[in-house]
Amino acid sequence: MVGHILSEIDKKELSESDICDLYITPAIKDAGWNQLTQIRREVTLTPGPIIVRGDMSSRNKKKKKFADYVLYQEPGVPVAVVEAKDNTKTVSHGMQQALGYTEILDVPSAFSSNGDAFASHNDAAEDSEETETQFALEQFPHPDVLWERYKKHRGIADESEELIVQPYHTDSSGKEPRYYQVEAINRVMQAIAKKQQRILLVMATGTGKTYTTFQIIWRLWKAKRVKRTLFLVDRNILADQTLVNDFKPFGSVMTKIKNRKIDPSYEIYLGLYQAITGPDEEDKIFKNVSRDFFDLIIIDECHRGSAADDSAWREILEYFDGAIQLGMTATPKETKYVSNLTYFGDPVYSYSLKQGVADGFLAPFKVVRIDIDKDVEGWTPPPGMKDDLGLELEQREYNQKDMDRILVLNQRTRLVANRVMRLLLATDPFAKTIIFCDDIDHAERMRVAIVNASGDLAKKNPKYVMRITGDSKEGKAELDNFIDSESTFPVIATTSELMSTGVDARTCKLIVLDKNINSMTSFKQIIGRGTRIEEAFNKYYFTIMDFKNATKLFQDPEFDGDPVVIYEPGPDDDPEPPDPEDDGDDDDEGDDPVPKHLKRYVSKVSVNIVRELHRYYDTDGELITESYKDFTKKQVTSEFTSLDDFLNKWNKSTKKQVIIDLLYENGVIIENLQEIVGKDYDAFDLIRHIAYDQPPLTRKERADNVKKRNYFTKYGDQARSVLTALLDKYADEGLPTLENAKVLKLKPFSDIGTPIEIINNVFGGKDNYDEAIVELERALFSLEQSA
Secondary structure, eight states: OHHHHHHHSOGGGSOHHHHIIIIIHHHHHHTTOOTTTTEEEEEEEEOOOEEEETTEEEEOGGGOEEEEEEEEEETTEEEEEEEEOOTTSOTTTTHHHHHHHHHHHTOSEEEEESSSEEEEEETTOOTTSOSEEEEEGGGOOOHHHHHHHHHHHHTOOGGGHHHHTOOOOOOTTOOOOOHHHHHHHHHHHHHHHTTOOEEEEEEOTTSOHHHHHHHHHHHHHHTTSOSOEEEEESSHHHHHHHHHTTTGGGGGGEEEOBTTBOOTTOSEEEEEHHHHOOSSGGGOGGGGSOTTSOSEEEEETTTSSOSSTTOHHHHHHHHTTTSEEEEEESSOOBOSSOBHHHHHOSOSEEEOHHHHHHHTSSOOEEEEEEEEHHHHSOBOOOTTOBOTTSOBOOSSOBOTTTBTTTEEEHHHHHHHHHHHHHHHHHSOTTSEEEEEESSHHHHHHHHHHHHHHHTHHHHHOTTSEEEOOTTOHHHHHTHHHHHOTTOOOOOEEEESSTTSSSOOOTTEEEEEEESOOOOHHHHHHHHGGGOOOBGGGTBSOEEEEESSOGGGGGGSGGGSSOOOOOOOOOTTSOSSOOOOOOOSSSOOTTOOSSOGGGSEEESSOOOOEEEEEEEEEOTTSOEEOOOHHHHHHHHHHHHSSSHHHHHHHHHHOSSTHHHHHHHHHTTOOHHHHHHHHOTTOOHHHHHHHHHHOOOOOOHHHHHHHHHHTTGGGGSOHHHHHHHHHHHHHHHHHOHHHHTOGGGGGSTTHHHHOOHHHIIIIISSSHHHHHHHHHHHHHHHTOHHHHO
16 A cells, blocks of 8 residues: 555655655665664764854854764664665765765765665675675665675674674763764774773864763673773872763762772772872782772873883783773874883874864864064063063063063053953953963962952952962862852962863863973863864853964974874894983972072063954864855855846745855854944844845845835735835844734734734735745845846
8 A cells, every 4th residue: 555655656746754765765774774773863973163254253154064874783883874865866876975974984885875776885785796786675684694704894793792882871961972982982992992002082172072082981890891990190189070961870989099908899080190190119008909900091181291211001901901091182192202102102082172173073263373572572671671570681682482481561461351351341251251360479479460450350259260270278178169160269270280181161262371381281271172163152262362472383293293203223222212311391289490489570671462363173183264254255156156046046946044044154154244233233234244245235225215116006005015014024023023924913913913814815825925025135136226
């Protein structure tokens, strides 16, 4: 019966969704795939990048990656992608799109269908087999076939299957790993299945390393592959955040190591390096348990210890050398002397900041670089000039590297604070802000300067700005409030090192760099404080305000390149990298690079800004200078080749909202353009003006021109009243009002009748009403109007 009904259907008239429901899904199910656990429809792989220009942002939904079907061996283990097209397309029309998704998921099988048959692409095909073929709908492969193909593609042995398909943790919230987290987890599971003991994962800050870690531990623990796990961190807040957030499902089997004791009654241990080891032998409490006590050790931020023999994590790992050892880092440490890659080996998976921004999972940023005259031009004190304490200043040129480390120009600190507050007052005075300073003394002086620059804001709440450094109990006590998205205060945190890593400040919108940064590792960690997106709090991007040219590191190929071990031992050299030379760049919190009493403080030297440059981190990883206006012009002209092309498609479109939605998918938001040109202009004139340099008309001007031309004489009195009122609504509120019949529920239309009465009695039916709206829009946007 069903077959008979289908045979009567003209496939060419069906939508893509209909083709899926009537042909593709049944064919996959009939091949033996479980619709509840193995077939997923409309799977969003990436949400599309966020575009930032000026103070405006929009998500480019056209670059969203969205698979029609992903097929799974088990939940969390994707094995194939199916792309559907309507029947006006060929069978293989969607193959290139499907192959793009298989590349993201790293699966060997891609399929395309228009409802007539399947086109297949098999990356695991033998030399004697064709890579691409076509076959009938009823010949879709059984799950076992695609699973064997996947195992071959990934090099998975039969005896490893049970571990590889071990389920993820799921909860009532519906949270599940993103595609790159799934890939990272599966790569680790596969490495462990192959008996690999040292494993490295590289994931940019903000991409969910801790959640990924939790799922790895959960699967290994549930599979009984490991019993006891040690998760090593180097900051107390990291352990506390992990305990109550991502690791919470472990419940009573989890503990945080404290009081210098490892209690053997637990299975999941969170520990600080400092809590289980130290310089003296009695500090090394990890030696109080046997060498085989832990089955799995995970080192968070493993770049922060040196790979030298006396490194904290290295010493612990060597004691538990029989355990699986997983290093997690956002920034693989690669110098001539030290490499965590040398210890762990090449990463089994890497997900970079550049990729995260391009996918839309990480917040893009704009860079405001501000050059101060004494920094870039240098400053030499006049002969005999003394500092604020009456000590004569050394006769030499001071430059940017000296500022706040050796020489303190108090007016420079005030200038920075004033410029920071100017930005906040112009955008959002309560936007969470971290100001990175050279040392604790500098962080305290900056706190004072912000208090003075912020006026009533700091007077009304003394916690508007706080110094959060390792030596300040009061500041550290406010750290949880600063990172709490629901807590307003503190708004601004001044710091030097404490907040550079592991602080999950999701709503941080401004990062200020008044710190000399030469280490790529430190730079990446600091930038990572702002990369999280928090849509509920309108956090889609962040701003980096750079006063010491630290953002020059964006131009370094190392910034977002693939990690490479640089250390190359000679034939007689030790194969392990030697200890690094201390470059003074990664000082511990609380250690000022230059003791305060050796600094020179000068209050009477004026400073000025000599240049301010605004740039944006584009989705291809480049810093560009472009306004939202320039961005809009580029996006519009890529969609409409000329003004005539735009006008032709605009006039042919029955619903103009279709054009507006198309532009929105490209990241062009009409409200943003109204902020630039004016709120009285509608989409049509904004696009003509910005993209094609045409003079715009306001909505009121267009409405008045229609009224002057006696356009309504062809209609009866009541119809004229409705159309005149619609014109007035358009002038006040814009185009969407015209195209939404719900407007007829409002005054003055409700005085005439209900929407159904107006459409049927006044215009003679819905078709006539719709035609009247189309003609009204034609009159509004006619070429005579636009000339």
